[in-house]
Amino acid sequence: MSADTTTATSGIGPVEGGAGTAYGVDNPAPVIEAPRKRTAKTPRSTRGNFEMAAWLFMRLSGIVLVVLVLGHLLIQLVLDGGVSKIGFAFVAGRWASPFWQIWDLLMLWLAMLHGGNGLRTVINDYAERDTTRFWLKMLLYTATVFTVLLGTLVIFTFDPNIR
Amino acid sequence: MATPVLDKVEAESAASPYITVTFRVRRFNPEVSAEATWEDFQLEIDPKERVLDGLHKIKWELDGTLTFRRSCAHGICGSDAMRINGRNRLACKTLIKDINPEKPITIEPIKGLTVLKDLVVDMEPFFQAYRDVMPFLVTTGNEPTRERLQSPEDRERFDDTTKCILCAACTSSCPVFWNDGQYFGPAAIVNAHRFIFDSRDEAGEQRLEILNDKDGVWRCRTTFNCTDACPRGIEVTKAIQEVKRALITRRF
Numbered sequence: 457m458s459a460d461t462t463t464a465t466s467g468i469g470p471v472e473g474g475a476g477t478a479y480g481v482d483n484p485a486p487v488i489e490a491p492r493k494r495t496a497k498t499p500r501s502t503r504g505n506f507e508m509a510a511w512l513f514m515r516l517s518g519i520v521l522v523v524l525v526l527g528h529l530l531i532q533l534v535l536d537g538g539v540s541k542i543g544f545a546f547v548a549g550r551w552a553s554p555f556w557q558i559w560d561l562l563m564l565w566l567a568m569l570h571g572g573n574g575l576r577t578v579i580n581d582y583a584e585r586d587t588t589r590f591w592l593k594m595l596l597y598t599a600t601v602f603t604v605l606l607g608t609l610v611i612f613t614f615d616p617n618i619r
Numbered sequence: 620m621a622t623p624v625l626d627k628v629e630a631e632s633a634a635s636p637y638i639t640v641t642f643r644v645r646r647f648n649p650e651v652s653a654e655a656t657w658e659d660f661q662l663e664i665d666p667k668e669r670v671l672d673g674l675h676k677i678k679w680e681l682d683g684t685l686t687f688r689r690s691c692a693h694g695i696c697g698s699d700a701m702r703i704n705g706r707n708r709l710a711c712k713t714l715i716k717d718i719n720p721e722k723p724i725t726i727e728p729i730k731g732l733t734v735l736k737d738l739v740v741d742m743e744p745f746f747q748a749y750r751d752v753m754p755f756l757v758t759t760g761n762e763p764t765r766e767r768l769q770s771p772e773d774r775e776r777f778d779d780t781t782k783c784i785l786c787a788a789c790t791s792s793c794p795v796f797w798n799d800g801q802y803f804g805p806a807a808i809v810n811a812h813r814f815i816f817d818s819r820d821e822a823g824e825q826r827l828e829i830l831n832d833k834d835g836v837w838r839c840r841t842t843f844n845c846t847d848a849c850p851r852g853i854e855v856t857k858a859i860q861e862v863k864r865a866l867i868t869r870r871f
């Protein structure tokens with residue numbers, strides 16, 4: 457079997473196309489097009505496709521969120537007197553350090569994009585009409601972008617001396 | 620006076636294996652009503668018989684208009700998948716004694732496909748998804764004169780997914796498929812898996828691209844309904860995950 461030989465034009469091999477069939481040179485069996493055959497018109501490889509990226513992102517961000525969110529809850533609600541210690545001074549103290557700024561920034565972005573993409577999936581799965589789906593997603597995207605931008609703005613421009 | 624009769628009945632029922640079961644069947648006839656309704660049938664049946672035998676009894680002795688598909692009656696052709704007591708099963712592989720015959724046994728068409736009549740659904744969308752993954756061997760080059768050889772290990776790689784009988788129990792148990800019917804569904808992915816992981820096949824890449832679609836494998840929510848529903852015991856969810864992994868690593 458050499459590599460440069462091409463497929464026989466009729467897909468019928470000597471075994472299947474043996475004696476007794478009505479097909480012949482003048483009466484070939486109908487061509488069965490492979491469904492979704494790749495042609496010049498079909499888009500190029502969909503590798504790096506959005507749905508795949510979204511799926512991967514959910515898992516990767518989930519792993520990071522385990523650390524960020526559980527750590528966050530532990531610090532805010534359990535350690536050092538629990539929830540009663542949280543106040544302006546506590547937040548101001550923590551955001552004085554770039555470490556906690558980056559922690560909170562990362563948590564904000566990852567949780568919002570993770571939650572936003574999760575809700576996008578839920579909407580895709582449950583919305584029945586295209587218009588409902590479209591507007592629900594617009595609402596979701598607006599809320600996500602607004603929250604992410606507002607949160608980022610606060611983390612970067614936080615002024616501990618505000619009165 | 621009544622005693623001898625009673626005795627006789629008791630003696631008879633002790634000897635007879637038959638019990639009385641209620642089949643609660645979801646009936647739909649578009650020529651009569653747009654609504655589907657439940658209809659109860661009482662039948663005397665040996666609990667070691669199958670739900671399909673009960674349906675035959677109804678059709679042949681009680682109500683000839685009851686409509687359902689079956690062909691082989693032995694779990695091979697995949698015609699008679701239906702929702703029995705809320706779970707997708709083959710009527711021909713479900714014994715009555717195994718599904719609590721004390722209570723009425725509910726029988727409905729599989730979900731997510733258009734009901735045509737009683738238990739018969741339109742399978743076209745299901746088979747369209749199946750055709751879309753190109754469920755046939757694709758090769759290049761000359762045909763070998765004898766069979767295409769494969770090592771036992773290579774054959775083992777996709778053995779599980781060769782068992783599919785296309786009954787649609789898995790696809791019609793999937794909540795993502797119920798939503799809009801656009802998702803390829805577990806059965807199509809299982810049949811793509813059967814060729815993607817076949818060392819003799821050369822269109823694995825193409826099939827992966829097809830399943831990388833926005834209605835392809837990424838819509839799977841890993842609910843395991845499909846694995847639970849499969850009458851052939853195929854690990855459907857696992858097959859779907861293997862396709863996802865192959866898409867990400869491009870190794871198969």
Ligand code: HEM
Pocket residue numbers: 514515517518519521522525567568570571572573574575577578839840841
């Ligand atoms: C604590 C660590 C977390 C982990 C390990 C995690 C993991 C995951 C994974 C793997 C999925 C995808 C499920 C699927 O595609 O079938 C998911 C979905 C989702 N996540 Fe998270 N997540 C975490 C935190 C969060 C947080 C903080 C939020 C909210 C902001 C959130 C909101 C969602 C939503 C709304 C979904 C979609 C639900 C669905 O698809 O059924 N998750 N999560």
Ligand code: FES
Pocket residue numbers: 688689690691692693694695696697698699700709710711712
């Ligand atoms: S009748 Fe053939 S699978 Fe049940």
